[in-house]
Every structure is written in C-alpha cells, then in structure tokens.
Amino acid sequence: MRGGTLIIEIEERFLDSAGRSVAGAAGKKKRRPAPLGMTVAVRVTWILFAVFVLFASSLSAQVTPQRLLDSAKEPQNWLMYSGDYEGKRYSGLDQINVANVGNLAAKWVYQTAATGKFETTPIVVDGVMYGTGQDDRAFALDARSGRPIWMYQRTLPGDIRPCCGRVNRGVAILGDNVFLGTLDAHLIALDAKTGNVIWDQTTADYRKGYSITLAPLVIKNLVLIGVSGGEYGIRGFIDAYDANTGERKWRFNTVPSPGEQGIETWEGDSWKIGGAPAWITGTYDARTNITYWTTGNPSPSNRGEGRAGDNLYSNCLLALDVDTGKMKWFFQFTKHDEHDWDATQVPVMVDQGEKQLIVQANRNGFFYVVDRTNGKLISSNPYAKITWSKAKDAEGRPVALKEASPTLEGNRVCPGAAGATNWMSPTYNPQTKLFYVSAREQCDIFSTAPQPYEEGHAFYGSAYFPNDDAQPFWGALRAIDPETGEKKWEFKHVSPTWAGVLSTAGGLVFTADAEGNFIALGAASGKVLWHFQCGGAGIAGPMSYAVDGKQYVAIAAGSALFTFGLL
Amino acid sequence: MTKSKGYSAKIAKSKSGVTHVAIASFALLLLATFCVKLDSQEKNPFAGEPKAIKLGEFQFRSNCAFCHGLGGRGGGRGLDLTRAKKRHGSTDAEMFHNIHEGIAGTAMPAAVGSIGVGMTDEEIWQVIAYLRSIQANASSEPVGDAKHGKELFGGASGCSMCHMIQGKGGRLGPDLSGTGAARSTEYIVDSIRYPSRRLAQGLTEPTKEFAQEYETVTVVTADGQKYMGVVLNEDQFTLQMLDMREQLHLLEKGKLKSFEKKRESLMPAYDQKMLSEKDVQDLVAFLQEVSEQ
Numbered sequence: 063m064r065g066g067t068l069i070i071e072i073e074e075r076f077l078d079s080a081g082r083s084v085a086g087a088a089g090k091k092k093r094r095p096a097p098l099g100m101t102v103a104v105r106v107t108w109i110l111f112a113v114f115v116l117f118a119s120s121l122s123a124q125v126t127p128q129r130l131l132d133s134a135k136e137p138q139n140w141l142m143y144s145g146d147y148e149g150k151r152y153s154g155l156d157q158i159n160v161a162n163v164g165n166l167a168a169k170w171v172y173q174t175a176a177t178g179k180f181e182t183t184p185i186v187v188d189g190v191m192y193g194t195g196q197d198d199r200a201f202a203l204d205a206r207s208g209r210p211i212w213m214y215q216r217t218l219p220g221d222i223r224p225c226c227g228r229v230n231r232g233v234a235i236l237g238d239n240v241f242l243g244t245l246d247a248h249l250i251a252l253d254a255k256t257g258n259v260i261w262d263q264t265t266a267d268y269r270k271g272y273s274i275t276l277a278p279l280v281i282k283n284l285v286l287i288g289v290s291g292g293e294y295g296i297r298g299f300i301d302a303y304d305a306n307t308g309e310r311k312w313r314f315n316t317v318p319s320p321g322e323q324g325i326e327t328w329e330g331d332s333w334k335i336g337g338a339p340a341w342i343t344g345t346y347d348a349r350t351n352i353t354y355w356t357t358g359n360p361s362p363s364n365r366g367e368g369r370a371g372d373n374l375y376s377n378c379l380l381a382l383d384v385d386t387g388k389m390k391w392f393f394q395f396t397k398h399d400e401h402d403w404d405a406t407q408v409p410v411m412v413d414q415g416e417k418q419l420i421v422q423a424n425r426n427g428f429f430y431v432v433d434r435t436n437g438k439l440i441s442s443n444p445y446a447k448i449t450w451s452k453a454k455d456a457e458g459r460p461v462a463l464k465e466a467s468p469t470l471e472g473n474r475v476c477p478g479a480a481g482a483t484n485w486m487s488p489t490y491n492p493q494t495k496l497f498y499v500s501a502r503e504q505c506d507i508f509s510t511a512p513q514p515y516e517e518g519h520a521f522y523g524s525a526y527f528p529n530d531d532a533q534p535f536w537g538a539l540r541a542i543d544p545e546t547g548e549k550k551w552e553f554k555h556v557s558p559t560w561a562g563v564l565s566t567a568g569g570l571v572f573t574a575d576a577e578g579n580f581i582a583l584g585a586a587s588g589k590v591l592w593h594f595q596c597g598g599a600g601i602a603g604p605m606s607y608a609v610d611g612k613q614y615v616a617i618a619a620g621s622a623l624f625t626f627g628l629l
Numbered sequence: 630m631t632k633s634k635g636y637s638a639k640i641a642k643s644k645s646g647v648t649h650v651a652i653a654s655f656a657l658l659l660l661a662t663f664c665v666k667l668d669s670q671e672k673n674p675f676a677g678e679p680k681a682i683k684l685g686e687f688q689f690r691s692n693c694a695f696c697h698g699l700g701g702r703g704g705g706r707g708l709d710l711t712r713a714k715k716r717h718g719s720t721d722a723e724m725f726h727n728i729h730e731g732i733a734g735t736a737m738p739a740a741v742g743s744i745g746v747g748m749t750d751e752e753i754w755q756v757i758a759y760l761r762s763i764q765a766n767a768s769s770e771p772v773g774d775a776k777h778g779k780e781l782f783g784g785a786s787g788c789s790m791c792h793m794i795q796g797k798g799g800r801l802g803p804d805l806s807g808t809g810a811a812r813s814t815e816y817i818v819d820s821i822r823y824p825s826r827r828l829a830q831g832l833t834e835p836t837k838e839f840a841q842e843y844e845t846v847t848v849v850t851a852d853g854q855k856y857m858g859v860v861l862n863e864d865q866f867t868l869q870m871l872d873m874r875e876q877l878h879l880l881e882k883g884k885l886k887s888f889e890k891k892r893e894s895l896m897p898a899y900d901q902k903m904l905s906e907k908d909v910q911d912l913v914a915f916l917q918e919v920s921e922q
Contacts, residue, residue, distance in 0.1 A: 472699055509699065511687035520747060522691060534828075534842070534892070556865055577864030593866060 125187055125235045127282050131348055137567075138608035140186045142343075143232050143277035144487060145564075145605060148411035149345040151489040152565050153606035157613035158628060159568030163582045163592045165629045169614060170208030172623040174199065179227045179601050180618040183277065183487070183562070186607035187235060191616075192254070193623060194230040194277075198244045200252060206609050208625060212257035216244050223271045223518060225293035231343070231602075232277030234285060236305045241285045243274030249287055249303055261308035265289065269518045271296045276343050281353060281384050284311060288340025288355060292404065295335035295361040295521040300344075300380070302387060312387030316340055316357045316375045324374035332369035335515050337361030338376035342406040342485050347418070347434065352390060354411070354420060354434065355380045358404035364468050364479075364524025365400065365510045372397040377405040379420060381437060391437035395424045395459075400467050401450070401508060402479050410490050410497065412544055421544045423488060423499040425481030426450070428460055429547050443547030445540060446482035446501045450475050468508035468524060478506030478535070480558070487562035487603040489571065494585045496541045496550055498571050502558040504535030539563065539573050541588060551588035562603025564615070572615055574600020580617050580624065596624055673721045675758045685759030688752045696736065701763050702813050706736045709813040711763050716810040716920065721757060728753045773907070778915025781908055788912070791896065794919055800875050801859050802843060802896060809913070809920030817913050821904065824894035845895045846870050848878075849886040859895060 125141065133139070133146045137154030144151050158166060174180060174195035184193035184203075191205040198216035203209065218228075222245045233240040239251040239260055246268040251260040265287065266272035271294020279286040284302040291298070298316035303309065317336035318324040328336060337360045344355035357380065360373035374392065377399050381390040395405045403426040411434060412419045420434045427448035431440040439458050451460035466475050480502055488499040513523045537558030541550040561574035571585045576599045582592040598620015606615045616625045675681035689701065696707030703709035713719060717727050717735075729750070731739035741747040748756065782788040789798040792805045808817065819826060828842045846868065847857045858872035868880045868888070873895075882888055897903070904912070 507699075509690055509694075511690040513687065513691060524691065556863060575865060579865050581865070590865075595864075595866075 124237050127236070127280075130236070130280060138186075139188065140184070140605045140607045142185060142234055142279065143183050144343065144345070144408055144603075147281075147346040147348070148490075149343075149408040149487075150410060150492070150565075151408075151487050151562065151603060151605070152491055152567075154567045155606055155608055155613045156567040156569075157608070158566065158570065158606075158615060160570060160584055160591065162628060163568070163570055166582065166592050166594070166615070166626045167629050168594065169625045169627045171625070172201075172203055172208045172210070174201075174621050174623070176621060179229045179560075180598075180621055180623075181229045181231045181275075181602045182618050182623070183232045183603040183605050184616060184618075184623065185233060185235060186605075186609075187254075189609045190254070191607075192233050192235065192240050193618070194232055194242060196230070196621070197228050198230055198242065200233055200240065200242050200257065202240075202254065202257065203623075205607060205614070205625075208623075211255075214242075214252055214257040214259075216242070216246075216248075216250070218244070219246055219268070222246050222268050222273060223291070223294055223520075224273050224275070225290065225520070229275050230277075231275060234278040234280045236280045236283070236285070239305065241278045241280065241305070243276060243278055243287050245273045245275070247272040247274055247289065249274065249278065249285065249301075249308065251285075251305070251308060263303060263308040263310070265301055265310075266296075266299075270294065271518050271521075276341055279343050279346065279353070280305065281346050284384065286344065286353060286355075288316075288342075288344070288357075290339050290341040292337040292339040292341075292358045292361055292363060292402075293520055293522060294518065295337065295515050296339060297334060297336055298338040298340055298357060298376075300340045300355050300382065300387070302384075314380070314382055314387045314389060316378075316380070318374065327371035327374040329368060329370040332373075335361050335521070336369070336373060336376065337363070338373070338378075339404075340380075340406070341404075342408055345409050345411050345420075346384065347411060350435070351384050352381045352434075353384050354409040355382060356405045356407065356409050356422070358406045359399050359402045362513060362515075362521045362523030363399075363402040364508055364522055365512070366398055366467065367510075367512070367523075370398075373399070377403060377426075379405065379409055379422065379432060379437070381434070393430075393432050393437045393439065395422070395428070395430060396426050397462070399426075400510075401426070401475060403477075403481055404485075406485055407483060408487050410488060412490055412497070414545065419544065421490070421497055423483050423497070423501070423540075423542065425477070425483060426460070427477045427482035429497075429542055429544075431544055431547070441547055445499070445542055445547075445549065447476045447503055447505070448482070449505070468510040470510060472507040472509035474505055474507050476505035477502065478504040479508070480504060480506075484560065486560055486601075489563045489565040490544075491565035491571070491585050493567060493569065494541075494565075495543070495545070496585065497544050498539060498541050498563045498565060498573075498585075500537065500555075500559050500561060500563060500573060501540045501552075502535065502537045504558060537576075539571070539583070539588075541571075541585075553583060553588050553590070560599065560601035561617070564604035564606060566606055566615075572604040572606075572617070574602075574604065574617055574619055578619060580604070580619060580626070582615075594624070594626065596620060596622070598622070671720070671722045673725075673754050673757050673761070675754050676721075676761065678758060681755045681758040682762045683759075684752070685755035685757070685762075688748055688756050689759055692740070692748055693756065701760060703811055703816060708811045709816070710760055711813060712810070713764050714921065716807075724757050724760070725750075725753055728756065773910030773912070773914030775911070775914040775918040777908075778911035778913070778918075781904075781912055782915055786899070786904060786908070786912070795922075800871060801873070802894075805916060805919075807920050809916035809918065811920070814913050814917075817916060818909055821899050821909055821912065823898055824896035825892075825898070828892060828894065843894060845891045845893050847887075847889045847891075848880060850880070851884050851886060853886070857895075860890065863890075 133141045176196040178196035182193040184191045191203040201213045202211040242250045247266045249263045271291040273290045275290045283305045288300045300314045302311045316338035338357045346353045357378045360376035377396040379393045396403045409420045420432045423429045427446045428442045429445040450466035486500045510524045537555040539553040557576045559575045564572040574580045578596045580594045596619035600619040602618035604617040614627045701710035791799040791802040844860045856872040862869045
C-alpha cells in the first residue's frame with residue numbers, strides 16, 4: 063500500500079480480512095465529523111491522534127487479500143511461501159544484480175537452536191520477517207537486524223508421525239495473523255505482533271499418520287492446507303479454513319470414496335488407505351478463481367499389488383474452485399505409482415502469450431507443460447535420466463514400462479526413490495523466460511515387500527537401496543526453456559542438493575548445496591558469481607526482500623537463517 | 630514393546646484346542662510369564678518356521694537392508710549378517726536385544742522409531758528366524774591362516790602403509806579394524822582383487838560405509854606443485870586432501886592449475902601374482918580375527 067492514499071490506508075484498518083463488508087463502515091467512521099461542542103484543544107488533540115493513527119497504519123498496513131494478489135507491486139515484501147500466487151519464487155528487486163553480487167556479504171544470522179532439517183522459506187512484511195523452525199516453532203524477526211520479536215513453540219505430542227523429519231516449510235499471513243501447520247496436524251493462527259495463539263484447529267488425527275509440513279496458502283479469507291502422511295496409509299485431503307475463526311469451509315479428499323468419480327481406479331477397499339497427500343503449497347489464478355495443488359504417492363508407496371488401477375488422485379495436478387473446493391479437472395503425472403514419485407512440486411504458473419500454463423519438473427524425471435485452463439498436457443520431456451518409460455500414450459503422457467515395477471529381488475530404476483527432483487521449490491524468471499530446478503541424478507534398486515496395513519504405522523510395502531554403480535549420485539541446477547523443454551544450461555553440484563532456487567530481476571539465481579554453500583549464478587549464463595559457506599546444508603528455498611531501500615537475500619541452512627546484503 | 634499384543638494373541642490362539650480348565654490355567658500362567666520375559670527369552674519361538682522366515686525377510690527389507698544390504702550381506706554401514714559369529718552377540722537372546730534396543734556406540738538403532746517402518750517383538754523374532762536361514766547358507770567362516778595374514782598385512786603386501794588396524798598403520802585408506810566382521814569374505818576378496826570396483830557406498834550419508842569415499846585426486850597448484858592423494862572432503866569451491874606422504878593440503882579449486890579426480894582407488898589391484906589365493910584367504914582370516922577382538 064505504499065502508493066495508496068491515506069483514505070485507503072485508514073480503510074484498510076477497518077477492513078475485515080476478506081476485504082469486503084466492513085469497508086463501507088470504515089468509510090463512514092472516517093467521514094464522521096468531530097463531535098460538536100469540542101474545545102479547540104480537544105479538537106487539536108483529536109486531530110493529532112487521528113494523524114498518529116494514520117501514520118502508524120501507514121507504517122504497517124495489514125496484509126489484505128488484495129495485497130496478496132498484487133504482491134508484484136511491493137517487491138520489498140515476500141508475502142507468501144513462493145513469493146507470489148504464481149509460484150514463481152521470483153523477486154522483482156534488482157539492487158543486487160549481476161554487476162555487484164560479488165560484493166554480497168552476510169548481514170545477520172538467526173540461530174533456531176533446534177536440530178533437524180530447517181526447511182523454512184521466511185516471509186517478510188513491512189520490515190518484519192516470519193519463519194518457522196524445526197519442531198514447529200514459529201518466529202518473527204526484525205528483518206533489518208535479525209533480532210527476534212517473538213517465538214512460538216508448538217508443544218508436540220511424543221507420538222507424532224513425521225515420515226521424513228520434524229520439518230516445517232513456513233507460514234502464511236493475512237490481516238494481523240500468521241498461520242502455521244503443525245506435525246500433529248493442527249492449523250494455528252498466531253498474532254503477528256505477539257505470537258499469541260488466536261485459534262487452533264485440528265485438521266486430522268495425527269495418530270493415524272497425518273501431519274502438516276507445508277506453508278499454508280491464503281486466498282481471500284481462506285487458509286488452505288494439505289497434509290503429509292503418504293507413508294502411513296492416510297487418505298489425503300486439501301482443506302480451506304476461515305481465516306478469522308478457523309472454521310473449516312471445505313475439504314477436497316484426494317482419494318475418492320464410493321459413489322465419487324475416480325473410485326473405479328482403486329481396487330477393493332484400497333482407497334481407504336490410498337495416501338495421495340498434498341504436502342507442498344499450491345498456487346492460485348485469480349482470473350479463473352482456481353487454486354492448483356499437487357499430490358503425492360498412493361499408499362503403500364512401492365507396492366502396487368492390492369491397489370490395481372490408476373489410483374486417482376495420487377500424483378496429480380488438481381484444479382480446485384477456491385470458494386467451494388470442487389475439482390474442475392485433474393492431470394495425473396504418474397499413474398499407479400510404485401516408485402514414490404510424488405508430484406509434490408510447486409505447480410508454477412507461466413504465461414506464454416495467450417497460453418496459460420502450469421509447468422512442473424516432476425519427481426518422475428519429466429518436465430511437464432499443462433494448459434491450466436483445461437488440464438490438457440502440452441508437452442512432456444525428460445530433464446534427468448529416466449529408465450522407466452520408453453513410450454507415450456495418445457495424450458503425450460509417458461507410459462511406465464512393466465519391467466520398471468519393483469520386484470522382490472530389487473530392480474534398478476532411474477530416477478531413484480528421491481526422484482529427479484523432490485519438494486525443493488523451483489523458480490521461473492520472466493526476464494530470461496527460463497525455469498530453474500534442482501535436479502538429482504540417482505538410480506536406486508527398488509524392492510517390494512508385502513506389509514499389512516496397521517493404523518498409524520509406517521506403511522511403505524517396500525524398501526530401496528543404493529544401486530551398485532561405480533559412479534555416485536550427483537545433482538545439478540538446470541535451466542529449462544518451458545517453450546521447448548530444452549535444457550539451456552546446467553551447473554553441477556558435487557552431490558545432489560535439497561535446496562530450492564530463487565531468481566531475481568537482478569539477473570541472478572540463488573541456490574544452496576549439500577556442502578553448505580549459498581551460491582549466486584547468472585540467470586542467463588549459469589556462471590557462479592558469488593558464494594558463501596554457511597556451515598550446514600541448505601535444504602530450503604531462498605527468498606529476497608528489502609527494508610529501508612536495501613535489498614537482502616535469505617536462506618535457511620544448517621540450523622540458522624542467513625541474510626545477505628551488499629557491503 | 631508397545632506391540633507385543635499381536636504375539637500374545639498368536640500364542641493364545643495356538644492353545645485354543647485345549648479345553649481342560651486346569652491345563653488352560655497353567656497355560657495362561659505360562660503365557661503370562663512368557664510375555665513378561667519376551668525380550669529376555671533365550672530361544673526364538675519361530676526358529677526354522679518357513680512362514681516366519683519369509684515374513685522376517687520382508688521385515689528385513691523394510692527395516693534392516695538399508696544398512697545391512699539385501700540378503701544381509703553387508704551394505705552401507707551395516708555388518709555382514711550371514712556370518713554365524715556376530716560381533717555383538719550371536720545367540721537368539723543377544724540378537725533380539727541388539728535389534729530391539731540398538732547397539733550403543735554403533736550406528737545400529739533401536740527397532741522402533743528410527744530407520745525403516747519399525748518392528749514389533751514378534752517381527753523381530755521373524756527377522757532372527759530369517760537371519761538364521763541365510764546364515765546356514767553362508768560359507769564365510771575363515772579358512773586362512775590369520776598369523777600369516779598378519780605378517781602379510783604388516784610386511785610384504787604393504788597393506789599397513791595405507792590401512793590402519795587398531796591404531797597402527799597408514800591413513801590413506803580406510804581403517805580396517807572392524808572390516809572383518811562387517812563384510813563377507815567374498816566382499817573382502819573382491820576389494821583386494823578389484824579395489825576400484827566400488828568405493829564407499831550408501832543410500833544416504835548416515836548409511837555410508839565410511840565417512841570418506843577415498844577417491845583419488847591429482848592437483849597442480851598455482852606455483853606448479855603437483856600432489857596426488859585421497860580426497861578427505863570437497864565442495865564446489867574447496868578441496869581438503871591427503872597426499873601420498875600423508876601431508877594435508879587445503880586448497881581452493883579456483884586457484885589450481887589443474888584438478889583431476891578419479892572415482893578409482895589409489896590401492897593397487899592385487900592380482901594372483903602379487904597375492905596368491907591362499908595369501909588372500911590368510912589376509913581375510915587376519916581381518917576377521919582382529920575384528921573380533
């Protein structure tokens with residue numbers, strides 16, 4: 063709201079977070095004349111107070127749904143997990159650029175004092191940074207100095223079921239609240255100024271294997287989340303909650319039940335434990351009021367026996383109506399998956415002229431371009447080594463080879479269990495028109511083993527092993543042209559990284575490696591321009607923001623959050 | 630221990646044909662005692678049962694093979710389990726305890742809440758039944774002369790120039806103090822004959838065989854110094870290496886004239902001329918003997 067008038071700003075203060083009905087009332091309040099019979103002194107005091115309120119409000123205007131929609135207009139702020147609704151992870155800031163990035167230096171470091179994987183992408187709103195740490199802690203920091211404003215620690219039960227670490231990827235914000243999903247499957251609204259709990263909603267029973275690790279997505283007055291738990295035989299869902307009250311407004315079950323479309327893709331009762339978790343934040347197209355979400359593996363992840371069929375809506379891109387949660391269409395990347403190739407990569411919205419697309423470098427090794435108005439596949443090209451498919455169906459979708467299925471003895475397949483990429487966020491840079499993704503080159507030996515389902519108990523039906531190849535696995539940052547699916551350049555990592563990628567208007571891409579380096583490269587050239595050793599692997603997505611006219615770049619690495627600025 | 634219920638149920642069911650009250654009561658009493666002492670009992674209740682062996686194999690795949698390898702032949706960090714003599718105890722009770730509780734001071738975790746999907750007591754016994762079945766098929770008992778192996782290791786074969794055993798030896802290769810217990814005879818023989826066939830392996834860092842991979846590196850510095858040796862660590866921009874004289878070099882890759890890394894071992898491939906089949910067996914016997922001390 064930097065360019066807004068004072069009238070708009072005072073109205074903002076009285077808007078409800080949906081930005082609807084209260085606006086008129088606020089306007090009336092503003093127009094109300096000073097009470098009659100006031101002395102001059104009282105009048106002056108009243109005016110001064112009004113001016114103070116106006117000034118204060120302009121310092122930290124509330125985050126409205128409109129601000130979230132117009133995030134590109136305030137590049138100094140990073141208002142949501144991917145930076146914008148399109149999932150681009152692109153910063154419009156260019157103060158740090160190709161010419162001066164060599165002068166980047168550490169400005170401050172925030173230690174979470176927690177162990178485990180630190181996967182947060184912090185958000186920044188008007189000089190305040192909000193992030194999450196391992197074990198479901200949330201914090202607010204002075205984004206200039208890193209000094210904590212508050213810290214909230216969720217008290218987690220001892221018997222939570224996180225499949226892959228006690229991780230959390232970040233918060234969302236609306237109004238004066240930040241929203242945190244927890245490993246015991248709660249969604250919590252915290253007061254952005256104090257960290258106090260405003261409301262606490264149970265989304266599912268964690269004892270059955272449900273957890274939340276993603277950063278929620280706020281659209282209008284709704285807080286959207288998806289769940290993790292594909293390793294526990296859950297039945298996945300995507301939920302929307304009222305941002306003011308925490309009341310659930312809708313639920314989309316990612317596995318249909320009898321009577322619903324898609325149930326025919328499940329054998330017997332297998333739908334009940336079908337998995338299909340939605341554990342990465344979705345995107346949103348306001349023009350069509352559609353939110354795009356992606357889903358993970360059917361359960362058990364590496365054993366298809368007992369769940370014959372395509373297993374909808376596992377490993378899918380879903381187009382949901384924001385207001386109702388009703389599905390408009392779906393696109394399934396991997397049918398009847400037996401390799402744990404979750405489609406849980408941020409579905410990035412890219413426009414090419416008239417074409418409105420979703421692009422995704424999928425865990426199965428293919429780079430997909432989908433028409434986001436109807437879910438039709440436009441192209442699919444490998445961006446990493448794949449051995450599981452040699453043909454495509456009539457729609458152009460890669461078809462799995464029968465012999466790629468896991469066996470009792472073990473079967474070598476590329477990509478491996480961690481995939482050709484994983485959850486690490488990619489970036490799309492509208493300047494270079496390139497898509498950048500952290501790719502993995504690893505093949506694994508997939509073996510399967512029958513395992514009975516038991517509620518709340520890990521349920522893989524499998525195990526996988528390093529292959530016996532002489533070469534170790536490796537990784538690379540790859541720049542892909544979505545128009546052609548071609549690789550424009552690659553930057554090889556010593557070992558595969560779990561870090562996401564940020565691109566900026568300064569002609570840069572930022573990523574981190576497993577050896578602890580935070581690295582800046584030329585977005586067009588792929589050349590390293592700067593690096594810093596953080597002392598711990600970066601397994602999070604970088605982001606950028608500005609305060610007082612100074613641009614910063616931040617990344618979680620090891621157990622600390624590092625922030626860099628120009629010398 | 631939280632899931633021992635399934636096991637009791639199974640035992641109870643097997644007694645269902647018994648109708649005499651006194652015998653039933655006695656059986657219940659026995660059962661109660663049995664359940665209480667489940668983790669300290671001496672013998673595997675499923676020993677030799679084909680069904681339990683098969684179930685144990687599935688459990689092994691989902692819980693143990695990450696480190697111990699498919700078939701229990703040793704993989705990343707885990708020991709070869711096909712040998713009858715296990716380093717931390719070979720009886721049923723000892724094996725149950727080690728699986729259930731993990732082994733302090735080693736990478737071996739407890740059965741529940743760590744790697745894999747977790748195991749109930751019943752499933753642990755199934756795994757032990759499976760391990761016994763693959764152990765019976767293994768022919769890994771040492772046949773060589775350990776004393777002669779020791780002489781070869783420290784002398785003519787030159788192993789100790791690069792490998793350490795119990796604090797003595799070189800640093801260019803991995804410490805082999807525990808390798809005899811960790812690896813099958815076939816694996817060790819293979820590593821002597823074809824050292825470059827596989828370097829350290831493992832699915833992820835924590836399950837890797839050794840912290841270092843012992844890749845061979847050759848660099849030429851800006852001032853023309855040439856060093857060859859093993860990589861201790863490296864990242865995109867730096868290299869920490871040990872040269873053939875065990876000198877440590879800390880280098881910035883960008884400042885080197887040349888940098889060449891090979892995924893090959895510095896260790897010579899010991900063919901039949903350098904080490905006869907008997908010599909190799911003697912070395913294996915030595916390694917196995919040492920690892921049991």
